[in-house]
Amino acid sequence: MSEAAARRANTEPRWLRLALTAVGLGFLFFFLAMPLAAVFSQAFAGGWNAYLEGLRHPDTLSAVWLTVFIAVVVLPFNVAFGVAASWAIAKFDFRGKSLLITLIDLPFAISPVVAGLVFLLIFGAQGLFGPWLGEHDIKIVFALPGMVIVTLFITFPFVARELIPLMQAQGKDEEEAAVSLGASGWQMFFRVTLPNIRWGLLYGVILANARAMGEFGAVSVVSGHIRGETNTLPLHVEIVYNEYNAIGAFAAASVLALLALVTLAAKALVEWKIRQETAMRQADLPPDESSPRS
Numbered sequence: 001m002s003e004a005a006a007r008r009a010n011t012e013p014r015w016l017r018l019a020l021t022a023v024g025l026g027f028l029f030f031f032l033a034m035p036l037a038a039v040f041s042q043a044f045a046g047g048w049n050a051y052l053e054g055l056r057h058p059d060t061l062s063a064v065w066l067t068v069f070i071a072v073v074v075l076p077f078n079v080a081f082g083v084a085a086s087w088a089i090a091k092f093d094f095r096g097k098s099l100l101i102t103l104i105d106l107p108f109a110i111s112p113v114v115a116g117l118v119f120l121l122i123f124g125a126q127g128l129f130g131p132w133l134g135e136h137d138i139k140i141v142f143a144l145p146g147m148v149i150v151t152l153f154i155t156f157p158f159v160a161r162e163l164i165p166l167m168q169a170q171g172k173d174e175e176e177a178a179v180s181l182g183a184s185g186w187q188m189f190f191r192v193t194l195p196n197i198r199w200g201l202l203y204g205v206i207l208a209n210a211r212a213m214g215e216f217g218a219v220s221v222v223s224g225h226i227r228g229e230t231n232t233l234p235l236h237v238e239i240v241y242n243e244y245n246a247i248g249a250f251a252a253a254s255v256l257a258l259l260a261l262v263t264l265a266a267k268a269l270v271e272w273k274i275r276q277e278t279a280m281r282q283a284d285l286p287p288d289e290s291s292p293r294s
Contacts, residue, residue: 039257042250054251062228063236064255066144070232071212074152078208079201082159087193090167091175101164104157112154116221119150123222142224147232150218155208162204163197170196199277203270210263214256 012020044051054060085104089097107115121127123140133140140146174196178188194201216234223230231239233256241249 036257036261039250039253042246043254045250046247050247051251051254054245054248055255057248059227059231059236059240060248060252063231063233063252066147066231067213067233070144070148070151071209073148074155074212075205075209077152078156078159079205081156082163082204083197083201085160086163086167086197089164090170091172104160107154107157112150112215112217113221115153116150116218119146119153119218119222123149141222142226143230146222147219147230150222151212151215154215154218155211158208158211159201159204162200162207166197166200167193199270199274203267203274206263206266206270210260213259 043054085100088094089101120141122129123133123146124130125134127141129140140149174192175188178192183191214234215232216238219232220235223232223235225231225235225239227239233252237249237252237256240252
């Protein structure tokens with residue numbers, strides 16, 4: 001097939017490109033732009049003072065602080081598990097490797113509400129460890145520790161799932177070369193592995209952080225909905241809205257919307273950096289490796 005014929009075969013008609021573009025833009029407008037506009041319009045429906053009053057409410061400030069605190073606590077565990085799991089899966093062959101990959105995907109397959117109920121059955125008053133925890137005055141569910149645990153369970157696949165294919169594609173050649181030159185394990189990790197995965201790691205952290213701050217189902221089951229103590233921002237929005245305080249609910253929801261927009265901007269920046277770095281690596285390859293074979 002000639003180059004001109006191949007170009008024609010891979011070029012869609014103008015009407016099809018316009019139709020696909022219109023569908024994509026329409027989807028973004030109805031399912032992204034309109035809901036965001038509705039949130040902010042309802043938040044400011046009572047004016048700027050009413051909006052600020054809703055944000056300055058002690059329960060709202062407590063919910064914001066708790067949401068951020070849980071995300072900050074959970075992320076280091078996500079990073080540690082994600083790097084360790086992806087390193088083991090991508091760099092080594094061992095029995096049970098397929099089982100480990102399946103277990104990593106488990107939170108994607110289980111409903112968050114079911115995950116919350118599972119931890120309630122484990123740490124609740126009538127659960128597996130409930131009597132022992134009660135005897136030692138240790139509170140897990142309906143308290144901060146339970147909320148951290150379920151959030152960690154829901155979010156731990158994100159970093160690993162971003163790093164596993166990246167580290168598999170990179171192979172083991174650079175690490176083996178570093179070891180052969182006398183580098184220790186930590187030197188190899190910090191000088192070879194970490195620079196190669198830094199953007200993929202940051203991408204996974206952004207996704208995990210977004211899920212941690214927006215999680216509702218699992219946290220709702222184990223939180224107990226105690227005002228000012230165990231209500232995260234999503235739970236606070238639901239409670240305030242059910243009390244017919246629309247301005248307060250949408251004011252709190254606007255904070256979540258702003259966090260989502262910041263997350264999208266950070267995600268777009270990281271994706272651009274990944275594409276730029278990939279293009280630079282391909283440009284450094286010899287012509288027979290960087291160009292596709294016919």
